[in-house]
Amino acid sequence: MKTLEDLFEHQLKDLYSAETQLIEALPKMVKNSKDDKLKKAFEDHLEETKEHKKRLEEVCKKLDIDPNGEKCKGMEGLIKEAEDFIKEKKDDDVANAGLIADAQRVEHYEIAGYGTAVRYAKELGHNDIAKTLQKTLDEEYDADNKLDKLAEGRLNKKAKS
Secondary structure, eight states, X not given: OOSHHHHHHHHHHHHHHHHHHXXXXXXXXXXXXOSHXXXXXXXXXXXXXXXXXXXXXXXXXXXXXXXXXXXXXXXXXXXXXXXXHHHSOOOHHHHHHHHHHHHHHHHHHHHHHHHHHHHHHHHXXXXXXXXXXXXXXXXXXXXXXXXXXXXXXXXXXXXXX
16 A cells, blocks of 8 residues: 555555444344344444445445455454454343444444544545445444443343342
């Protein structure tokens, strides 16, 4: 990589890989949720994630980039941690709290990635692409906030007792 444009392309491919991996992982989170509202939050985010992947495909098409070819090792590690947690024996309420924690790690990772991509797009003069990426960034923040509300509202309290 020699330019910011090269780094931006790398970031987009990394995000594409992350979203692709997450589309495969979220159904496991849905299946292992022991709370209807948490299950619904994961189902909703799965649909959003599919849209995020489509947006990245559109962005890459505009920039004449093949989004394939990168393996996001960060997302791979976060998903592995979540899968390891799912395999452990635990109380249902503790399982829900732990799934939220794992999901929020993923959200924070995506927030960092999309925030960087938005900045690079603006710096490179790709303002329309920056707006598209910002929409996804905003949705990632919203997903994180929804998980916060579920955790703080009642699921962490249930796990505590």
